[in-house]
Amino acid sequence: MIQPNPFIFRVLFILLSAAALSACDIETGNNLPDVPPEGRFVALNANQHSGVDEAQVAIAMFEDGTPIKLVGGDVVQASTDSDSILLLDEGFYIGSYAASLPNELNVNQIDFLMIHDPIATREGRWYPVDLLNSDPGPGEFVGASASVILPPEPTNLATSSSNFSSINDTFTLTWSAEPAQTPPDIMKVRAAITCTNSTKTSLYGVEAVLADESDDGSETIGLNQFIYDIDDGNSIIKFIRDEARASLQELLDKLSNGEIGDDFLAELELVNPIDNDCEIQLFLFRQRDANFDSTETNGSITGSRSADVTIFYSPNP
Known part of the structure; x- marks a missing residue:
């Protein structure tokens, strides 16, 4: 297991009032040039870092080119032959979610499946206020699935x-x-x-x-x-x-x-x-x-x- 660098990985509590960089001065696009301007789009990623026995899995959701949150019971499940995890934790930006999938055997194939699990997602408070007591039902991406084969690790960097x-x-x-x-x-x-x-x-x-x-x-x-x-x-x-x-x-x-x-x-x-x-x-x-x-x-x-x-x-x- 990689030992963390305590300097670069230490946490600093930054005041929320600090000024953000201006989008007109610095490129702050979504890094996904193929996101269409209309309709819904989902980007999925799985990465395993050298010396780490877990794969980092992440999702970003878009509607009409704009990041959106998943609502209701829709959630992505990532899995290997022996482990699975739901991407419940929201990232810094709207519409991004990430989790760590155990992969001690360093297997290459990771499977993704969009499922509908109202109980698990309610614990993460994904429901809007007006839907606290009802489930809007599965969204259009439920049932979507994919498998990815991880490439070889970069060596001798x-x-x-x-x-x-x-x-x-x-x-x-x-x-x-x-x-x-x-x-x-x-x-x-x-x-x-x-x-x-x-x-x-x-x-x-x-x-x-x-x-x-x-x-x-x-x-x-x-x-x-x-x-x-x-x-x-x-x-x-x-x-x-x-x-x-x-x-x-x-x-x-x-x-x-x-x-x-x-x-x-x-x-x-x-x-x-x-x-x-x-x-x-x-x-x-x-x-x-x-x-x-x-x-x-x-x-x-x-x-x-x-x-x-x-x-x-x-x-x-």
Whole structure:
């Protein structure tokens, strides 16, 4: 089992009145470019991190392109041959839910099924006020199912350098490539970042935009995809949203023995990252797409395995 880094995984209680980053200055989309502008859409993800005996499973729901909550008794069940779990815990954003599925045997197949369980979901208070004493019945996604085969874990993860002093710096991320698949697996890089000065700390999560997502064993990435200036309206930072955020937050929670609060990845301007020391926990995901069992189900589903490495940013004095 991976031992948590006590610095990056510690919990800080951030005031709710702290100003959020402006959407007009920083990209804050849902990270799902294929979400249709009309109708309902569901995104499912399962990821197992290196050295962790549980898979993080997450869901994000959309209606007419906007995140929505599941209501009534509808809930997603994730399972292996030996264990199952309901995704009852809401993520930071509306419409996102995450849980950890036991997978001590490290099996590759994870099954998803949308079920209707009014008793279990009522305990999670998913019912609107006007439905407290009635069950609206199964929603349109109940019965939707899918299975995903997790790809191999990224191994031999390394960076060309570990310490940086400018957001103009770049580094090369390397890993052991796997034989080509059809369709091909793709690689994703996400990060949990902690920046601190003498009195305050900023915590946020981002997803890097890669020039090449192929599993070729190497990718050059700029520090400006992780460290930014809050006074610069031209930042290229892409904050993690929805099911990707829910999955990463669930993983961080497990790596920190349950000490991550809901505000861990909140975009809060407490310190300016470009001017302060930052620890960047990079997560490399090998990701494999899957399909719902019925073509009538509108959504996307992915399975992945991940590994992590840490780099550091300290601005020149």
